[in-house]
Amino acid sequence: MxxxxxxxxxxxxxxxxxxxxxxxxxxxxxxxxxxxxxxxxxxxxxxxxxxxxxxxxxxxxxxxxxxxxxxxxxxxxxxxxxxxxxxxxxxxxAYAPPSHWVKVNRSFIYPAPNMKLPPLDALPLGARVSVAEPGENFARLHSGGFVFSAHLALLDETESDFVTVAERLLNAPYLWGGKSSLGVDCSGLVQIALDAAGIRSPRDTDLQEKALGDPLPVSDGLAGLKRGDLVFWRGHVGIMRDPYTLLHANAHHMQVASEPLAAARRRISASTGAEISSIKRLAPAC
Incomplete structure (x- = not known):
């Protein structure tokens, strides 16, 4: 092989x-x-x-x-x-191991615990940091700098609904290979949303399709879908927000868009000839 x-x-x-x-x-x-x-x-x-x-x-x-x-x-x-x-x-x-992750779309590292100072860097959703000293307003990092404390969560504090995380990135621009609110692609959206819920995911669509969830039947009517189901085409993936609505980063809208699954299915079939290859359902959180 x-x-x-x-x-x-x-x-x-x-x-x-x-x-x-x-x-x-x-x-x-x-x-x-x-x-x-x-x-x-x-x-x-x-x-x-x-x-x-x-x-x-x-x-x-x-x-x-x-x-x-x-x-x-x-x-x-x-x-x-x-x-x-x-x-x-x-x-x-490799300095001190991470203790927290960034739970908001974007946060800043400041040189001191003062929001009026120019930031040293910007942290995307899912970034890991090692907190040396927690604070009521700002946390001091082992690597230097300060991050607003309310933007951080302990590593074992995960989101209960990964779809909610993906929904926060609605209207983020499409970027091939992207993994942040500054730009994200379809499989990147899935990966960072699942990561926030404590679910490891491969990076690319074909790998995700093989590794994630249990298969559901792909019918003409697409009945019985639920929030959190993953819909795959060859080279593309989207997340169901409800039984009828797909959330996906895509090159048609050039952003993360929410639209009826039926409309996306017709457009993708007409423009590329690709049909839905599988639908996967993740196991419910314990």
Whole structure:
């Protein structure tokens, strides 16, 4: 079986040490644990600024760094195992483990507990931070800076309804590979919403379709759907808000849009010829 290059840290010249004997490469290296220390970091398939964005790493994510060369780090992300190149400036040593996550669409890191100061960085929904000192108004981070305390939740405090999280991103612009309110794609919307509910998800649509939920019958009438059901086409996914309404980041509206599933189904079929490939239902939260 051919390894998935998106999830396999292997190139003809270099591969992860654990792949020795499994995948041929000129050299094998042990990965070094690093942490993303930029609010958002674009992960690319090639070490070049004009290379497409495959996905984005969020502040506080950990990764294994296999190569540091000419301003780029070749990494494998810990959260979803995606492999690619990040700017080396977005990476730093693995300091104290995260204790909280950002539960709002966007929050700022300030140099002091004062909202009037220019922010040092902006944190997206789902970013992980390590709080050194909680505060009534601002929390001080181990990495430096202060974040508004009410924007943070403990790591074990998760959302009960992932659809509510996705709904907060309604009208966010569409961005291929995006994973924040500044820009998000269809599978990114699913992944970050599920992550906020404590549910691990692969990054790309085809991987999500294989890994998530139990299949439901795909009928002409699409009867019996519920809030939280995932509807898949080849290369696309959306989230049901109710039995009839689909929420999805899409290139037709170029934003996260809410519309009748029947309308989206007709348009996608007419424009691409693609039909719904599966509908998946997640197990109810315990």
């Amino acid at each position: 051919t390894p998935d290059p998106r999830l396999t840290p292997a190139r003809p010249d270099l591969a992860a040490a654990q792949l020795r004997g499994k995948i041929k490469a000129e050299h094998y290296v042990e990965g070094r644990l690093v942490r993303v220390c930029a609010g958002l970091a674009d992960l690319r398939p090639r070490p070049a600024q004009d290379s497409p964005i495959d996905t984005q790493a969020l502040y506080g994510e950990t990764a294994l760094l296999y190569e540091d060369s000419e301003g780029w780090g070749w990494v494998q992300l810990d959260r979803d195992l995606y492999v690619g190149y990040l700017s080396i400036n977005a990476l730093c040593g």
